[in-house]
Amino acid sequence: MRVGHLFLFAWVVVGGMAVAWSADSEVLRPRVPIDQMETARAMTNPFTVTPEMREKGKALFEGKAFCRACHGTDGKGLGMDLDYSTFKGPLPRNFTDKMWQQARTDGELFWILKNGSPGTDMASFIPLVLTEEEAWQVLTYVRSFGGR
Ligand code: HEC
Known part of the structure; x- marks a missing residue:
């Protein structure tokens, strides 16, 4: 026994x-395909990260870019008013996940905003919704969920 x-x-x-x-x-x-990884990782934020930049990113995240609809105001990946049973692929990323924050370079996140995550509900935002400068602002805000 x-x-x-x-x-x-x-x-x-x-x-x-x-x-x-x-x-x-x-x-x-x-998420970046292996043959594009080197180029993606070589891309770095050309702007100096300031509190103003983070504030602009927050305004975009919660405003016109509508990131919060899926990623949530708290960045945990559970937005409001979403029926997750309709999601075909993976759930929106939880930005407070420190392991994930560490695993990704800024360039990889920028690649995602340009290309989306193919086959998932994460669409491409540059250039239709965000300019490249706005994308770096929003990514600065995404990073702040990881304590940066
Ligand atoms: C329609 C819902 C939706 C919206 C709106 C949305 N996302 Fe996403 N996002 C997702 C999903 C689903 C994933 C997970 C994709 C995957 O696992 O490959 C994701 C993943 C991500 C990732 C992680 C990619 C990786 O490398 O792991 C980042 C960064 C991201 N989103 C940023 C944003 C930003 C910034 C915005 C606003 C400009 C935004 N998302 C708007 C659904 C959304």
Whole structure:
């Protein structure tokens, strides 16, 4: 009996870890295609990050760019008034996830705003909704959810 319990316990713990790991690794999996990664990573924010820049980014995030509809005012990826059962692909990114914040360079995030995340509800925003300068403002705000 005891051995059986121990086995069950180990199975639950290891199984649970596997589920947690696969969820994280799916979030951390790079979105930029491998052949574009070098160029994407070489791209850095050409603007100096200031509190004003972050404020402009917040206004865009909550205003015309409508990021908050999906990513939420708190950046946790659960926007208001959304029926998540209608999402075909992955849920919107939780920007407070520190592992994810660390895994991505600024250039990779900029690539996403240009290209979207193909096959998901994350669309491309440059140039139709955001200019490149506005995109860097909004990304400065996205970074602030990770404590930067
Ligand atoms: C219609 C819903 C929707 C809107 C509006 C939206 N997003 Fe997203 N976003 C998503 C989804 C879904 C994902 C997850 C895509 C994936 O896992 O590849 C995502 C992922 C992201 C990512 C993470 C990409 C990565 O490399 O992991 C960033 C950064 C991002 N969004 C920024 C923004 C910004 C900034 C805005 C506003 C300009 C915005 N999003 C608006 C749905 C949305």
